Amino acid sequence: MKTIKYIGALWVCIIIQACNSDDDTNGLRIVYEENYIETLFLEAGETIPPVVNWSGETGTFSATTLPSTAPDDLFRRNLSIDEETGVLSWDRSIPLGEIEIIITASSSSETASTTITIKNTFVGGLFYGGFNSDISDNPDISMIDSSNSINFTKEGIVGLLGTSGEDIISMSGTWTIDESFITVSFDTNNRVMIGDMNARNGSPAATFIGQWGEGLGQNNTIENLMGAFIFEND
Structure with a gap:
């Protein structure tokens, strides 16, 4: 029995030495x-x-x-x-x-x-911006005002508040994100917004920019494109 124990201990020493050698290499x-x-x-x-x-x-x-x-x-x-x-x-x-x-x-x-x-x-935040009706491939967003606000909550709820002429716009819905790509689905008029959320070092701190319309089709495309938007976080 002692011989077996000695042999077992010898094997343990050999294994430890081999592991140490591997670490060295x-x-x-x-x-x-x-x-x-x-x-x-x-x-x-x-x-x-x-x-x-x-x-x-x-x-x-x-x-x-x-x-x-x-x-x-x-x-x-x-x-x-x-x-x-x-x-x-x-x-x-x-x-x-x-x-x-x-x-x-x-x-x-x-x-x-x-x-x-x-x-x-991205877990949420309050952004200010607006919409236009430019549905071209390169929409002009330079003249969009900031009369609307959109609030993203960490629970995945979104709220939009703004004006259209003399009318007050108030809509709620849900948002999802894939990398920087955000999809907003409102409960009113089948309205959707799809765009990119990007951070900046200057001011504004972040921009949410994309297109809006009605209906969400396959591959997250807007079925009835109605314009572009830009929202900013100060």
């Missing part, structure tokens, strides 16, 4: 506190510095986005990484949806990468 590693980060629309943020086993030689960090989730120029507009600390930062204009970011640590002899996913979610 893996070399450089980057560990962030979170690799999946959830943030809210119009909120800036940053990670804490990652833990990196530089093996005695400090290197630098770089980053890029996966083309399938965002263009690389996000690092010229919305994202940045500190080359010395590895802190990843984003401003309030980061696009809605999920963005996958590849972060690379490099020394003179080793390179390692890890992926961080940022999920930016």
Whole structure:
């Protein structure tokens, strides 16, 4: 029995040594506190510095986005990484949806990468704007006034309040979002709005821009197109 125990202990030692050897061969590693980060629309943020086993030689960090989730120029507009600390930062204009970011640590002899996913979610807000009757492919929205307000709630309810001549417009309905693409369905006259929600660093802070009409067809298309709209959040 003692012989069997000794053999078993020897195998454990061999396995541990092999695992340690594998860790050594893996070399450089980057560990962030979170690799999946959830943030809210119009909120800036940053990670804490990652833990990196530089093996005695400090290197630098770089980053890029996966083309399938965002263009690389996000690092010229919305994202940045500190080359010395590895802190990843984003401003309030980061696009809605999920963005996958590849972060690379490099020394003179080793390179390692890890992926961080940022999920930016729109939960609601109050916007001011209006509508026109331009149904062209490139509608002119420059003359739209801000006599209407639209309020999105986190429960998925939407309310529209405005004027049309001497009449007061008041409608309620529901909204859904897919990435930055928002569909509004009102309870009145089968009215719908479909558009993109985009954040900005300046003023206004965000714009909801698209087309409106009656009836929602297949593939989220408007059956009876009646014009364009733009709403802004200050």
